[in-house]
Amino acid sequence: MNSSRLFTLKEARIGNNCPVCYSNDSLELTFKQKLTESKFYKAITDEIVSELRCLNCEEQIFPIQWTDDIERVVDYHKRGLNMKAKSMKLKPVSGVLIALGIVVVILVILLVTGVFSI
Ligand SMILES: [Zn+2]
Known part of the structure; x- marks a missing residue:
């Protein structure tokens, strides 16, 4: 069973205008890195996800809306x-x-080569 989750690398407030409500001090940028985990191993991938949220209108700003x-x-x-x-x-x-x-x-090698027999 594999599961993957994202952990937060960095959070920053940026001074741009929100494309939704035009507030200029409420955009919060979050970078997350992906981690996958199974019963046998835990791996950090090089996949980075960036999310932009406006704390004023509480909307997530998707890349398509970015200026x-x-x-x-x-x-x-x-x-x-x-x-x-x-x-x-x-x-x-x-x-x-x-x-x-x-x-x-x-054991198999030893048996096959005749070094060891049962
Ligand atoms: Zn906003």
């Missing part, structure tokens, strides 16, 4: 992101399975 100015500011913040390196971490249960796998392979 050129908003895009420039989002790009600027994106460049300064300190994103987590893409990585994958095995959970202890995987280590046990891999170790068992190696033992089985060694």
Whole structure:
């Protein structure tokens, strides 16, 4: 079973006008990075999602509504992101399975080559 979730990397207030209510001090930009997790491993992907919300009208501002100015500011913040390196971490249960796998392979090799017989 795989699940993925987003964790927040950075939140910033930006001074652009909201395209919905035109308020100029209520846009909040959030960058999130995607993490996938299964029973055996936990992986940080390099997928970044940016969300823009207006705290005044409480609307989420989708990229299609962004003005050129908003895009420039989002790009600027994106460049300064300190994103987590893409990585994958095995959970202890995987280590046990891999170790068992190696033992089985060694036994099979020993049996096949006749070094060891039952
Ligand atoms: Zn607004």
